[in-house]
Amino acid sequence: MTATERVPAIDGWFTTSEPYTLIGAKCTDCATYVFPPRSGACPNPDCDSMELEPAPLSRRGTVWSYTENHYAPPAPYVAAEPFEPYALAAVQLEAEGIVILGQVAKGVMAADLSIGMEVEVDLQVLYRDADGVDHWIWTWAPAAPEASA
């Protein structure tokens, strides 16, 4: 299976081929960003636009806060059996002025994180469905130093 065949757990929120990138939406009028991407109206109350177009977001950001789930979340989360604790991080994207929550790359735990730390978008398997198909989700992974902007 090549990377481009990855099935996203939700359509249109991120690219499934490298470089992995979150996709938000951007108002064609006032240029405000939103994530997740949506149709409908611009959320800026002073902007009357109903045109939001897909917009790739910065691949890197800094950790605003983080936590670690020690119990399996309830459905509709599809938890692995046995459940393994994993971390979540809320990450600030500087250019877009948005904080986005995401799972942290497997194996990177709360103890490995700190506020202000640089992370970047990666993908990992969220769950395998009954048909054996893997569904992928974006993650926040510690940023590779060589690619630092």
Added chain:
Amino acid sequence: MTATERVPAIDGWFTTSEPYTLIGAKCTDCATYVFPPRSGACPNPDCDSMELEPAPLSRRGTVWSYTENHYAPPAPYVAAEPFEPYALAAVQLEAEGIVILGQVAKGVMAADLSIGMEVEVDLQVLYRDADGVDHWIWTWAPAAPEASA
């Protein structure tokens, strides 16, 4: 299987042995009736009682109105396949001053009914579950003339 082993589709609303009787509740204070039976408060706004006790209702009543379902109702109704139209009747119980809706006995259709007609409580199978167990429900059946009060 004897009649007493009949599994009711809902507990406590009717007897499952003859004579088949609907069971409402009656306020121990002001004697008002309610159906379906319930716990909680008396629905008479001038009565402060919270004691409602199970009370058998008149087995016979007169048809207030009726209809015939020509399409299978959606879940949580468990419709037979193929679906067979059946009648529903709203029946006035004189002594209790209540109109109660019910399925009409199988085979008795709208054309066989009229407003004011006398009917009595009977039971029939509502559905068979995945384990092969029949779940029974009350019905309104044309009243047997000999038992007329």
Added chain:
Amino acid sequence: MATERDLVVLGVGMHPWGKWGRNFVEYGLVAAKAALADAGMVWRDIQFVAGADTIRNGYPGFVAGSTFSQAMGWTGAQISSSYAACASGAQGMQSARAQILAGFADVAMVIGADTTPKGFFAPVGGERKEDPDWQRFHLLGATNPAFFALNARRRIDVFGDTPDDFAMVKVKNSKAGVANPYARFRKEFTLDDFAGSPIVSDPLRLLDICATSDGAAAVIICTPEYAKAKLGTLEGTVRIRAVANTTPTYPQVRLELPDIATDSNAVVAAPALGFKDSVAHNAYEQAGLGPEDLSCAEVYDLSTALELDWYENLGLCPEGEGASLVRSGATALGGRVPVNASGGLASFGEAIPAQAIAQVCELTWQLRGQADGHQVEDAKVGLAINQGLFGHGSCTILSK
């Protein structure tokens, strides 16, 4: 005459009714922006947002006031999210009206939108043995049309109505709806069409019963002072004379959706005025008006036969004479008191939280003389009435 307490309808807007299955929020946004444009206002002017909820669209539907406020852009405005089944929009109207009359806001938006599944309305999921809605579906298969049919059958057997009388309602409403750009079904039906329409719940046919639709409506209301400052005059403005939301009085002895049984009248006698009569009565009393004052009315024709009931509940004719009234042409466009000049639910289908708000939109256009092609001549007073499951009666009266 209107008083200082009679708020002004400053703007109205709708999204056309249809069946697309899109996110309900998108429909609501279109209606909200249309209402703002109609009022000549911008979103930030709105001080209070009263959302009418939808219960089949997850969390955003439960907090409609919040959902639309966020979608339009958070401004810090106060909000409410109301649910009253088919009367949700009317409860939203009263929420906004009370906030304004209480002095918490000068101007408010009432908004509702829905996207609906195909076919019969089914109850929300899960096995809930104490929920009357679950009970009636699971134990009896008593759908909404079955309840409509019980009432229709009463009309036939007690008043001598015929299925043709019911069909006349659809014929009338579908004819009016042809000209309404917001209506979903813009096809005129004839009595002949009914023979080919399958029986759903005897005696009602598919054509007697309203469909479920997607749709949205929004209304902007304000104090007379606010309107005067904005418009320079109150001349010609549409005023809210009554919003009567009424519950039954025990014992409720008419079998009503979704209950399997009525209350008992063995110990406590039934009130002199039946529930649906009392809903209209309270509105007339609030407005200081009566049935003779109505130029037109929008009533909830969930079924054709139900419209005939409403004629009687509204006092447009004595009990049992609804069929004669529709046959006389009095309730058709051009008649004495046109009912459902919009085309009614027959032409729209039901978009639950939007419907009662859409009635106010329609009446506003009628009173302004903007109902092109389905205009009631010289409309001065309009009434909208509906009923939601679980004892939610609502009646709104507007006047010029």
Added chain:
Amino acid sequence: MATERDLVVLGVGMHPWGKWGRNFVEYGLVAAKAALADAGMVWRDIQFVAGADTIRNGYPGFVAGSTFSQAMGWTGAQISSSYAACASGAQGMQSARAQILAGFADVAMVIGADTTPKGFFAPVGGERKEDPDWQRFHLLGATNPAFFALNARRRIDVFGDTPDDFAMVKVKNSKAGVANPYARFRKEFTLDDFAGSPIVSDPLRLLDICATSDGAAAVIICTPEYAKAKLGTLEGTVRIRAVANTTPTYPQVRLELPDIATDSNAVVAAPALGFKDSVAHNAYEQAGLGPEDLSCAEVYDLSTALELDWYENLGLCPEGEGASLVRSGATALGGRVPVNASGGLASFGEAIPAQAIAQVCELTWQLRGQADGHQVEDAKVGLAINQGLFGHGSCTILSK
């Protein structure tokens, strides 16, 4: 000083919090009857019923105003049914308050009850890809405690708080709750208990997070005229000085339940006052009071750390000094401004639609001097604040 616009709390009643899994209506009935008894009234006196909805109990939960009205006995009263997540009770309060101040009723009941499943709150059923609540659970497993934990972690890393500071909140609240007959958990916890409490969402342990409970609360409010006619005097009555329901102002730059992302501040700068600060600010403004006037406060301690945030949002201390405040004893019974003298959610667990109403019950008892065993000395002004998902901030201020 209270004005004519400051309504009177005439009666309050609760059903104890617990976990029995019975029909929520039964709990509500007990609370309603207790409030009526407290007010010396009968059910028929109530002119308006404002229900706070529960969304996990089928149709009756969606129409709480109707459900309780029918269960107590239909009287024809007007009703409303409101949903605003954890702030539902406060939205119900404002609904009733506005109806009264608008002149539609003199006296109203606000009521909410819930029965809740075990464990984490999960979203309502179905695959709804456009529902933020579905998204955060399905895609991230971001439970409510995970969101609480993100904020707690900020406190640790930015302000230097320690897990012990958080535990101090529970130690304080559990001690107060021991004496409250309506509290579910009446056990005093010590710092030592925390070591044995499992981590749920790092850095928060099970003892840091409030449980879900069954419970009910009802409040009866009326005009000062009505109260005076009934009581002969307004002396000693509890008055409603503010009910501020506030939404965020765009852009909302603090990550809040249930959203996966914040708004963007790239184009529009964030408002000077953060959302939760603005909720308190609006209430103070309505009441003409400030933090220095408070005798006590009930705040939504969904997590221990969250209570420290509220201290700062309420202006009880500067930002970042919440931990010092709890450590100083100022917010404990006997301190300068006791917070959660009821025991808080730590002792009650959360019964969503009842909780904000229960806060008003508690404050009423405090102001009347009836909070046996957990009485705040000489309480004159009390404040309740909470926040519901989807931008529902609410703050109520009562005074004697």
